[in-house]
Amino acid sequence: MKMFYAIGLLIILVAAWKGWKKGFVQTLGNVCASILSLGFLWILKNWAFDSFLGTLLFCHSVLLVRLVICVALFLILFFVLKAVIVSLRVVSSLPIIRGLDRLLGLVLGGLFGVVIVGIMTIFYEWIR
Numbered sequence: 640m641k642m643f644y645a646i647g648l649l650i651i652l653v654a655a656w657k658g659w660k661k662g663f664v665q666t667l668g669n670v671c672a673s674i675l676s677l678g679f680l681w682i683l684k685n686w687a688f689d690s691f692l693g694t695l696l697f698c699h700s701v702l703l704v705r706l707v708i709c710v711a712l713f714l715i716l717f718f719v720l721k722a723v724i725v726s727l728r729v730v731s732s733l734p735i736i737r738g739l740d741r742l743l744g745l746v747l748g749g750l751f752g753v754v755i756v757g758i759m760t761i762f763y764e765w766i767r
Contacts, residue, residue: 643763650759651752658748662740664731666747668724676716683712 658666731740 647756647759650756651749654752654755655745655749658751659741659745661744661748662731662737663743663747664740665728666744666751668721670747670751672717672720672724675720676713679716680709680713684709 661669731737
């Protein structure tokens with residue numbers, strides 16, 4: 640369990656550092672794209688399973704095919720939404736806003752790391 644805490648702390652620190660490096664606007668874009676992608680994935684998963692499960696079924700492993708469909712759909716949605724949201728980069732490049740942008744990015748990145756660790760904890764407790 641101590642190893643789990645160490646990994647969780649490392650994830651939070653790396654997420655906070657990435658938030659500081661990218662700034663608030665880009666970090667907010669990543670967080671929004673992740674949340675929206677998960678939401679759209681939740682909405683579209685049944686359609687995707689019904690459409691592709693029969694054609695992609697290999698080795699009779701339904702769980703593996705569902706996992707592949709979920710990951711592929713999440714990645715497609717994430718990159719499409721991220722491309723739209725990253726266009727806000729122009730705002731964060733203004734010299735006056737840059738310092739505040741980095742500080743808020745550090746805070747938001749740390750919070751995003753806490754969310755990731757929380758989700759990992761839920762899965763850990765679920766499989767244990």
